Amino acid sequence: MKVNYLQWDSDFFNKKIGDISIHQKEDIETEDYDLIVVKQPSEFNVELKNALLSFQETKVNFIKTLEKPRQPDSFTIKDTDSDDKDIEFFRELAYESGKKSRFLLDQKFGEEKFKELYDMWIINSLNKKFALKTFYIEENGKAIGFVTLQKYNTLGKIGLIATHPDFQGKGFGKKLLNHVENFCIKNGIYQLEIPTQKENIQACAFYKKQGYSIKDEIIIKHYWKNDSL
Numbered sequence: 001m002k003v004n005y006l007q008w009d010s011d012f013f014n015k016k017i018g019d020i021s022i023h024q025k026e027d028i029e030t031e032d033y034d035l036i037v038v039k040q041p042s043e044f045n046v047e048l049k050n051a052l053l054s055f056q057e058t059k060v061n062f063i064k065t066l067e068k069p070r071q072p073d074s075f076t077i078k079d080t081d082s083d084d085k086d087i088e089f090f091r092e093l094a095y096e097s098g099k100k101s102r103f104l105l106d107q108k109f110g111e112e113k114f115k116e117l118y119d120m121w122i123i124n125s126l127n128k129k130f131a132l133k134t135f136y137i138e139e140n141g142k143a144i145g146f147v148t149l150q151k152y153n154t155l156g157k158i159g160l161i162a163t164h165p166d167f168q169g170k171g172f173g174k175k176l177l178n179h180v181e182n183f184c185i186k187n188g189i190y191q192l193e194i195p196t197q198k199e200n201i202q203a204c205a206f207y208k209k210q211g212y213s214i215k216d217e218i219i220i221k222h223y224w225k226n227d228s229l
């Protein structure tokens with residue numbers, strides 16, 4: 001089986017990166033990839049020639065069918081389409097949202113590169129390349145919560161969501177998600193998907209509490225070329 005070349009990831013990390021989805025043990029053509037991301041629906045052993053497993057996680061996709069608007073709230077949720085904000089404003093929250101990201105936890109990338117990637121995530125959300133909307137909550141000139149939304153026809157997908165650690169568990173995450181859901185319903189999005197890591201117990205508990213159920217779980221493994229380890 002052939003690996004699928006990942007253009008964005010390869011350009012960003014300046015390495016040859018690809019991914020492959022497999023359902024059972026298969027022969028994979030490793031070619032000269034620096035990193036192969038293997039995606040599998042259940043656990044079984046995978047061995048790649050000249051490559052070593054450096055990291056593994058389970059990605060969980062939560063989903064909810066949006067039927068009726070959530071209770072509107074007089075609380076102000078802001079929109080970067082109306083209030084111009086730069087990357088600096090969201091940086092801390094972006095890193096908070098990515099604290100269980102494979103790009104941080106697989107030490108092969110390094111923390112600096114993780115931060116650069118999450119900076120790009122914000123930049124490309126604000127410029128609309130990687131998000132349709134960015135909503136946020138501001139208090140005393142600081143962002144205390146934010147969420148980004150992608151749209152694929154009638155399916156919405158949360159890119160990043162976080163509230164500041166000092167403000168977690170105070171209802172702000174719920175306000176952000178309610179706001180996104182109401183935006184979706186008004187804009188022809190009928191299902192909302194939220195990917196996260198199974199290891200992110202806090203986020204999984206939050207999504208379940210907000211009425212989301214698990215759509216699927218995928219095991220993700222990082223295999224790095226032997227001589228790049």
Ligand SMILES: CC(=O)SCCNC(=O)CCNC(=O)[C@H](O)C(C)(C)COP(=O)(O)OP(=O)(O)OC[C@H]1O[C@@H](n2cnc3c(N)ncnc32)[C@H](O)[C@@H]1OP(=O)(O)O
Binds near residue numbers: 162164203
């Ligand atoms: C797509 C992604 O970005 S995945 C990554 C998600 N982000 C992170 O993991 C970063 C760290 N965590 C956070 O930023 C926040 O805790 C979030 C976004 C997960 C949740 O936001 P919060 O502001 O903390 O949640 P909020 O206070 O609004 O809680 C809403 C409800 O969820 C429940 N809830 C929140 N956290 C938990 C938890 N850990 N366990 C059980 N229930 C929870 C609350 O009890 C509350 O219940 P209610 O609806 O009955 O009132």
Ligand SMILES: Cc1cn([C@H]2C[C@H](O)[C@@H](COP(=O)(O)OP(=O)(O)O[C@H]3O[C@H](C)[C@H](N)[C@H](O)[C@H]3O)O2)c(=O)[nH]c1=O
Binds near residue numbers: 009102121158195197
């Ligand atoms: C900024 C940016 C990124 N991409 C590409 C690069 C990667 O191939 C994907 C992102 O990969 P993903 O597995 O989604 O990354 P994470 O594990 O960090 O993300 C998960 O956790 C986050 C906290 C968040 N919930 C996210 O939704 C999860 O999937 O995207 C790109 O193509 N263009 C870009 O601008």
